[in-house]
Amino acid sequence: MAQFITITLLQMILGVTQGIRITKLEVPKALAEGDSGILECVWNDEGDHVYSLKWYQGINEFYRWTPLETPEVKTFPTRHFSVDKRVSERGRILVHNVTLAAAGNYRCEVSGEAPTFKTSFSTAHIRVIHLPDGMPEITSKTRQPYRVNEVVSLTCISHGGRPPPTLTFYINQQRAQGQWNGEEVLVNRSTRQQTTLKHFKFLLRPSLAQDGMLIVKCVASYPDLYYESSERYFNVEIPRYLQSPPGSQEYVYNAAEERSSGRSVVMLMVVVVVTTSVVGLRQR
Known part of the structure; x- marks a missing residue:
């Protein structure tokens, strides 16, 4: 029993x-x-x-x-x-x-x-x-316009979300690859509302500058519930020698054209030298 x-x-x-x-x-x-x-x-x-x-x-x-x-x-x-x-x-x-x-x-x-x-x-x-109050914001401490091969520092800010949302950066529609400098959560003592900041920095390679423009997006999300994003466009100064990036069709065309022009000059010089020599022999 x-x-x-x-x-x-x-x-x-x-x-x-x-x-x-x-x-x-x-x-x-x-x-x-x-x-x-x-x-x-x-x-x-x-x-x-x-x-x-x-x-x-x-x-x-x-x-x-x-x-x-x-x-x-x-x-x-x-x-x-x-x-x-x-x-x-x-x-x-x-x-x-x-x-x-x-x-x-x-x-x-x-x-x-x-x-x-x-x-x-x-x-x-x-x-x-508790969903965030509005879209995330993107701020930058790096002077503008940006220059290629410099380090760019960005911050994404989301207001009011509890618990803090996941913040993700995208550069030119691709998930960002770089160095994360940590995340901060600031709490308002009177309202108990939270502000989340995520810091990110990366090297601005020439390949990231599309026609002198850098597109940055920050996404604030909660799985299965919430997805909100904002974008900013930053101007980028590109040196003249980098305006046709290696590997682009324009670069290949220009390089081929320069090689072709170089060969033409060499051939012209050869013809001039030969012609001068022949004329000298005849005069003798």
């Missing part, structure tokens, strides 16, 4: 049963503060009837479905979101107006009827994000 009770307790703790079994748990990976989201818990009863389905945020129960009771659906107060009872049923629920404190682990727990009350549960995590 003691062994049977021990096995039953272990099954309940581990969420492993021979009856009720959760087959799918889906929650939004990330939500913006104030948004809504659907949480869904699907199970296979395997012949065991459901006594109750419960949803928890952390250790706090906020939703319960008991098909044999009236009313079937009960919700419990939470300050972090509200449950829309009108469209929530069984294991599928809709939550509104999530706060930053709504982030965390969510657990669905399904229990069978007496006498065993076999239970299965599954857990998933939700991130809640």
